[in-house]
Amino acid sequence: MVASLGGIDAPHRPVLLRETIEFLAPERGGLFVDCTVGLGGHSEAILESSNDTRVVGIDRDTAALRAASERLSKFGSRFRAAHADYKNLERVLTDIGESSPAGVLADLGVSSLQFDSPARGFSFRFDAPLDMRMDPDSGEPTAADLLLELPEEELARIIFEYGEERNSRRIAKWIVEHREHGEPITTTTQLADLVARAAGKKKRWQIHPATRTFQALRIAVNHELEGLARFVETAVDLLQPDGRFAVISFHSLEDRIMKQELRRLSGYCQCQSRRDVCTCGARRAVELLTRRPVTPDQDEIDTNPRSRSAKLRACRKLISVGS
Numbered sequence: 006m007v008a009s010l011g012g013i014d015a016p017h018r019p020v021l022l023r024e025t026i027e028f029l030a031p032e033r034g035g036l037f038v039d040c041t042v043g044l045g046g047h048s049e050a051i052l053e054s055s056n057d058t059r060v061v062g063i064d065r066d067t068a069a070l071r072a073a074s075e076r077l078s079k080f081g082s083r084f085r086a087a088h089a090d091y092k093n094l095e096r097v098l099t100d101i102g103e104s105s106p107a108g109v110l111a112d113l114g115v116s117s118l119q120f121d122s123p124a125r126g127f128s129f130r131f132d133a134p135l136d137m138r139m140d141p142d143s144g145e146p147t148a149a150d151l152l153l154e155l156p157e158e159e160l161a162r163i164i165f166e167y168g169e170e171r172n173s174r175r176i177a178k179w180i181v182e183h184r185e186h187g188e189p190i191t192t193t194t195q196l197a198d199l200v201a202r203a204a205g206k207k208k209r210w211q212i213h214p215a216t217r218t219f220q221a222l223r224i225a226v227n228h229e230l231e232g233l234a235r236f237v238e239t240a241v242d243l244l245q246p247d248g249r250f251a252v253i254s255f256h257s258l259e260d261r262i263m264k265q266e267l268r269r270l271s272g273y274c275q276c277q278s279r280r281d282v283c284t285c286g287a288r289r290a291v292e293l294l295t296r297r298p299v300t301p302d303q304d305e306i307d308t309n310p311r312s313r314s315a316k317l318r319a320c321r322k323l324i325s326v327g328s
């Protein structure tokens with residue numbers, strides 16, 4: 006699909022589409038929640054699978070919601086858009102008088118619309134203010150604000166933990182030196198140049214040296230990892246019996262949370278405590294449909310390089326849920 010918005014043409018190919026639809030099994034009909042509707046690729050496939058299927062599409066980006074609503078208008082009232090954080094899934098459904106979805110999907114991360122919009126500040130391919138908020142109307146701090154306000158140690162931690170960047174300390178130190186000299190880093194190009202300098206002249210770069218730092222800041226700005234485990238549990242609890250939950254993650258920190266939470270909800274006790282009593286809250290609420298995550302095949306990676314780090318996990322809610 007090509008969405009023309011804000012002067013850009015942003016094709017966004019839904020990742021692992023066929024596999025995701027197989028797990029969600031929307032041909033059964035009923036309510037499906039697309040927690041990250043983006044440009045509506047997955048939602049469209051869900052709606053096409055049966056006339057008895059309805060979709061509530063959540064996104065915290067109003068530009069994405071506009072594009073998805075336009076694309077999915079052909080389905081009339083079978084598609085509804087909700088501007089929200091999917092971590093408030095329960096409230097979103099209550100507010101519109103819905104409950105017990107037959108399927109919930111979360112395709113985490115950024116859309117091409119966000120990544121390819123010069124003004125949004127997600128990419129060092131364009132010179133722009135360092136914004137990176139998925140919801141620019143949120144009033145929350147931008148990436149530039151974080152670089153201006155956070156202590157050096159905190160910046161280093163974010164860049165190391167969320168970006169797995171070896172030069173995190175040096176990058177954080179230089180960012181802070183810049184602001185102390187009255188020259189704060191406020192644009193994508195300034196940050197990309199600083200990170201490239203910190204990386205030094207190396208052999209050939211496999212990826213641009215700023216990739217990891219940009220990813221780390223994006224995760225911090227959008228609180229991407231906070232409340233993820235809780236979200237999975239909420240989604241599973243809301244599902245109707247035999248309902249399906251599918252999640253696509255794009256980096257190892259996200260996938261680890263998904264893996265652990267889905268295992269716990271399938272009854273696998275992960276207590277490290279070696280006590281007699283389980284304290285991790287393992288319960289048998291779902292059957293895992295993926296022992297290992299499903300990843301894109303080479304064809305998909307070739308046609309859609311952004312799919313390369315995608316990992317899909319899915320589960321089915323048990324008809325009779327234990328506690």
Ligand code: SAH
Pocket residue numbers: 017018019020040041042043044045046047048063064065066069089090091092112113114115116117139
């Ligand atoms: N599956 C979509 C693409 C999704 S891209 C398609 O086929 O077109 C991921 C989307 O999730 C982005 O639009 C982003 O704004 C949204 N998003 C990320 N985190 C979110 C959150 N916590 N709450 C709501 N939407 C979120």
